[in-house]
Amino acid sequence: xxxxxxxxxxxxxxxxxxxxxxxxxxxxxxxxxxxxxxxxxxxxxxxxxxxxxxxxxxxxxxxxxxxxxxxxxxxxxxxxxxxxxxxxxxxxxxxxxxxxxxxxxxxxxxxxxxxxxxxxxxxxxxxxxxxxxxxxxxxxxxxxxxxxxxxxxxxxxxxxxxxxxxxxxxxxxxx
Numbered sequence: 001x002x003x004x005x006x007x008x009x010x011x012x013x014x015x016x017x018x019x020x021x022x023x024x025x026x027x028x029x030x031x032x033x034x035x036x037x038x039x040x041x042x043x044x045x046x047x048x049x050x051x052x053x054x055x056x057x058x059x060x061x062x063x064x065x066x067x068x069x070x071x072x073x074x075x076x077x078x079x080x081x082x083x084x085x086x087x088x089x090x091x092x093x094x095x096x097x098x099x100x101x102x103x104x105x106x107x108x109x110x111x112x113x114x115x116x117x118x119x120x121x122x123x124x125x126x127x128x129x130x131x132x133x134x135x136x137x138x139x140x141x142x143x144x145x146x147x148x149x150x151x152x153x154x155x156x157x158x159x160x161x162x163x164x165x166x167x168x169x170x171x172x173x174x175x
Contacts, residue, residue: 029142036135081164132166139163
């Protein structure tokens with residue numbers, strides 16, 4: 001009788017440890033993917049902000065800027081990867097328009113401030129590619145983990161859904 005009780009206690013303890021491990025890992029993977037997505041959101045905001053600074057310089061020099069380059073993109077934290085890709089594409093298209101306008105005005109193209117902003121804009125494109133790669137790795141790890149039965153059950157109870165991917169190649173093609 002004592003052996004049966006000991007086995008039952010061991011099974012209950014092991015089940016509890018497995019449950020706690022699963023909940024903990026699920027939370028860590030979810031948080032990691034969410035933080036990486038937030039990093040992408042921030043980089044997109046930075047890149048859009050740089051365009052705003054260049055537009056302001058153009059307008060201060062009485063150079064016309066197309067209205068399509070000035071509309072609000074509705075940037076914020078927690079965007080889905082498909083929305084991030086759409087915004088990335090829009091920012092790239094706007095950047096192409098704005099920087100072609102700058103090149104038409106040699107006096108501005110030689111400005112140190114414009115050169116700095118254009119360089120930062122380009123560097124952020126590289127940062128976004130790196131950040132997108134990190135996000136995709138974390139999203140893939142989360143998605144793979146929730147394929148296990150207990151993790152899937154717990155994720156569904158906490159409204160954690162499978163994560164989409166930030167596909168920079170698709171966003172680049174649509175630019």
